[in-house]
Amino acid sequence: MLLEGKTAAISGAASARGIGLATARVFAKHGARVAILDIDAAAAKSAAAELGAGHIGIACDVANKASCDAAAAEVLGTFGHLDILINNAGVTQPVKTLEIDEASWNRILDINTKGVLFLSQAFLPSMRARKQGSIACMSSVSAQRGGGIFGGPHYSAAKAGVLGLAKAMAREFGPDGIRVNCVTPGLIQTDITGGKLTPEMKAEISKGIPLSRLGEASDVAGCFLFLASDLSAYVTGAVIDVNGGMLIHG
Secondary structure, rough: OOOOEHHHHHHEEOOOOOHHHHHHHHHHHHHHHEEEEEOHHHHHHHHHHOOOOOOOEOOOOOOOOOHHHHHHHHHHHHHHHOEEEEEOOOOOOOOOOOOHHHHHHHHHHHHHHHHHHHHHHHHHHHHHHHHOEEEEOOOOHHHHHHHOOOHHHHHHHHHHHHHHHHHHHHHHHHHOOOEEEEEEOOOOEOOOOOOOOOHHHHHHHHHOOOOOEEEEEHHHHHHHHHHHOHHHHOOOEEOOOEOOOOOOOO
């Protein structure tokens, strides 16, 4: 088991078909004790109970610094330390540039980008004290190609911000033994896309993907497992594409 004896916290991990919960399941299978953080406290506790004994579910609004600090205190109080942080929480909105109002811009940037900063800030001091840790952040192919199918320009901007923030943290905290990396998924079939994709749409989108299929949450979870484990001990500041070849770039 790749994470035997490790502890992990995953934000936005209570959604039944989401990447966060798929990652939590894989981590638990590989021996980690997992803290599921989610804005929905009841769903977080239910998801943790599904994983089995030793896992915890905690309410956390990643866009609120006090909430992140409180969640981190509870995680550290329960587990004693944290080895792995997965900044997975995020939201999207399918609008065009001229349709973005200030409230929408702030909401998308607050949750997707500022949330990565706040939750990382909450756990970094304890990781630094132990001279070890792995942080993996959720970005998107939308940040690389300038837009996706379901995310507007503000979503692209937010996820591009995650890439810059993660690389800067990797550079800053590398000397402390802390690795920081990003995953950039393509079109993954989750609750965000569920119900919006007709069979015809899926077939058409798949034509532009060399692997000829849409991604599953488990595809992304596998990459998070790699980044969380010692298999990636010499990997930091990296961006791993999980898009089936939708975007192949130099």
